[in-house]
Amino acid sequence: MTVRFACAVSALGLTCAMSAPAVAQGPEAAAVESAASAIIVTGADQAGTPGSADFDLARAAAPAAPISIGAGEGVVSSVAISAAAATTAAQDTPAPRDERFSVVLNQDAFFGFYPTFNGLIPVSENVDLSFYGIMWTTDAFGTGLGSDLWTEFGIGANFILNDGKLQIKPQVGLTNGALLSGGVVNNAGNPTGTGGNFADGIVPSLTINYADDSFEAEYYGGYYAALRNRNENAALDFLHTWVNAGYKFSSNFSAGAHYELLSNTRNTFPGGGTAVVYQWLGPYVQFSLKKGFFARFTAGADIEEGGDGDFYKLAVGMSF
Numbered sequence: 001m002t003v004r005f006a007c008a009v010s011a012l013g014l015t016c017a018m019s020a021p022a023v024a025q026g027p028e029a030a031a032v033e034s035a036a037s038a039i040i041v042t043g044a045d046q047a048g049t050p051g052s053a054d055f056d057l058a059r060a061a062a063p064a065a066p067i068s069i070g071a072g073e074g075v076v077s078s079v080a081i082s083a084a085a086a087t088t089a090a091q092d093t094p095a096p097r098d099e100r101f102s103v104v105l106n107q108d109a110f111f112g113f114y115p116t117f118n119g120l121i122p123v124s125e126n127v128d129l130s131f132y133g134i135m136w137t138t139d140a141f142g143t144g145l146g147s148d149l150w151t152e153f154g155i156g157a158n159f160i161l162n163d164g165k166l167q168i169k170p171q172v173g174l175t176n177g178a179l180l181s182g183g184v185v186n187n188a189g190n191p192t193g194t195g196g197n198f199a200d201g202i203v204p205s206l207t208i209n210y211a212d213d214s215f216e217a218e219y220y221g222g223y224y225a226a227l228r229n230r231n232e233n234a235a236l237d238f239l240h241t242w243v244n245a246g247y248k249f250s251s252n253f254s255a256g257a258h259y260e261l262l263s264n265t266r267n268t269f270p271g272g273g274t275a276v277v278y279q280w281l282g283p284y285v286q287f288s289l290k291k292g293f294f295a296r297f298t299a300g301a302d303i304e305e306g307g308d309g310d311f312y313k314l315a316v317g318m319s320f
Contacts, residue, residue, distance in 0.1 A: 096122060097122045097128070098122075099119070099120065099121050099122065100119070100120045100128075100319060100320065101117070101118070101119045101120075101319070101320045102117065102118045102119075102292075102317055102318065102319040102320070103115065103116070103117045103317060103318055104116045104117070104315050104316065104317035105315070105316045105317070106313065106314070106315050107313065107314050108311065108312065108313030108314070109309070109310070109311045109312050109313065110262070110277075110278060110311070111136075111138065112136075112137065112138035113137045113138070114134055114135060114136050114137060114138075115134075115135045115137075116132065116133065116134045116135070117132060117133050118130065118131070118132040119131045119132070120158055126159060126160045126161065127157055127158065127159055127160070128157065128158035128160070129155070129157065129158075130155065130156045130157060130158045130169055130171060131153075131154070131155045131156075132153070132154055132155075132156075132171060132173065133151075133152060133153045133154075134151075134152040135149075135151060136149055136150040136151065136152070136177075137149065141177065141179050142177060142178070142179075142196070143177075143178050143183060143193065143194045143195065143196065144194075147196075148177050148178055148183075148194075148195060148196030149177060149196075150175060150176070150177035150178075150179050150200070151175070151176045151177060152173050152174070152175045152176070152203065153173060153174060153176075154171050154172055154173025154174065154203060154205075155171065155172065155173075156169055156170050156171025156172060156205075157169065157170060157171075165210060165211060165212050166208075166209070166210050167208070167209045167210075168206075168207075168208050169206070169207040169208070169209075170204075170205070170206050171203075171204075171205050171206075171207070172202065172203065172204050172205075173202070173203040173205065174198075174199050174200075174201070174202060174203070174227075175199075175200045175201040175202075175203060175224065176196060176197065176198050176199065176200050177196045177197065177200045178191075178193065178194070178195065178196050178197060178200060179200065179201075179236070180200050180201035180224060180225070180226040180227070180228075180235065180236050180237070181197045181200045181201065181226050181227065181228035181229040181230075181234070181235060182226075182229050182232060182233075182234025182235060182236075183195045183196070183197070183234070184197070185229060185232065189232070190232065190233055190234070191229050191232050191233065191234035191235075193234065197228040197229070199227050199228060200226070200227065200228055201224055201225055201226050201227050201228075202225050202227045203222055203223065203224050203225075204222070204223055205220065205221065205222035205223070206219075206220070206221050206222075207219070207220050208220075213248065214247060214248050215245070215246075215247060215248065216245070216246050216247075216248060216254055216256070217243075217244065217245040217246070218242075218243070218244050218245075219241075219242075219243045220240075220241060220242050220243075221239075221240075221241040222239075222240050222241070223237070223238070223239055223240075223265075224237060224238040224239075224240065225237045225266075226266075231268070232268065233268050233269060233270055234268065234269055235266065235267075235268040236264065236266065236267055236268075236269075237264070237265045237266035237267075238262060238263065238264055238265060238277075239261070239262070239263045239265050240261070240262050240263075241260070241261050242258065242259060242260035242261070243258075243259055244256055244257060244258040244259070244284060244298075245257065246284065246286070251288065251290070252287060252288055252289065253285070253286070253287055253288075254285075254286045254288070255283065255284065255285045255286070256283070256284055257281075257282070257283055257284070258280070258281070258282060258283070258284050258298045258300070259279075259280065259281050260278075260279070260280040260281075260311075261276070261278070261279050261280075262276075262277040262278050263275070263276045263277060264276075264277055276304050277304075278302050278304050278307060278311070279302065279303045279304040279307070280300060280301075280302055280303070280311040281300050281301060281303050282298060282299050282300015282301060282311065283298070283299070283300065284296055284297065284298035284299075285297055292318055292319035292320065293317070293318045293319075294315075294316070294317050294318075295314070295315070295316045295317075296314070296315045297312075297313075297314050298311075298312070298313045298314075299311065299312040299313070
């Protein structure tokens with residue numbers, strides 16, 4: 001089916017999130033994993049473990065002469081005992097996770113080119129503060145000639161479970177521009193389709209990544225709702241979701257299947273209606289390097305009735 005954007009005619013608009021495959025919103029890494037998803041691309045942002053310091057706490061803390069704790073020949077250093085106990089406790093404590101930052105460059109048949117990023121800051125043993133952004137570059141998502149381009153930024157939390165194999169990341173973002181809200185309102189109270197709005201829309205989302213030695217998977221679901229001018233005659237809402245899963249043939253290569261849905265769920269344009277924009281189904285291949293670099297290519301068919309051509313998407317990412 002043919003889709004037109006709010007800035008052009010009173011038809012449909014667009015949304016998306018990161019993935020990334022896991023990283024990113026997947027591979028946002030996943031993608032983005034997963035970056036995601038995926039995201040992250042799937043399971044791509046595990047923390048490194050710093051090495052232990054070559055310092056003998058027991059030897060440094062022990063006094064020159066032993067301290068007697070009983071009669072006869074039995075003497076021992078109580079300071080050395082305390083130091084040894086502290087050393088053992090430190091060895092049993094998991095090393096703290098590092099801060100992580102991922103950048104993914106995405107391009108696909110519908111959204112065009114859109115760089116994404118995701119940062120993770122540890123706040124407890126199993127929780128990170130998450131922040132992300134998507135820099136949409138397609139002119140049709142703005143108000144012409146590259147002005148008022150759609151720009152997305154959000155924050156959330158990343159919950160780390162099952163020894164780091166499972167990560168669950170709820171987030172809330174704001175879109176800025178005119179795509180969901182229809183631009184500024186004229187004297188008659190109608191959106192003009194020109195001029196960008198801060199907090200054009202709100203985006204609650206959930207990304208789930210799983211990765212072990214042989215299996216990787218990512219789920220992303222996000223709802224893009226108009227926030228400004230919501231009850232005027234140019235507001236749009238969208239549901240965007242995907243799921244993918246694959247097998248790791250080695251540490252450098254994996255492959256699997258990808259399903260993705262974009263649906264226009266609310267349309268206040270005069271005479272406008274809601275519709276499924278696309279349903280994509282096809283395989284993916286991913287190459288990963290030890291230093292956090294990856295490339296994922298996905299392609300297949302638009303299985304939605306009346307779908308317009310095949311789909312393809314490429315994500316290239318790096319994690320620091």
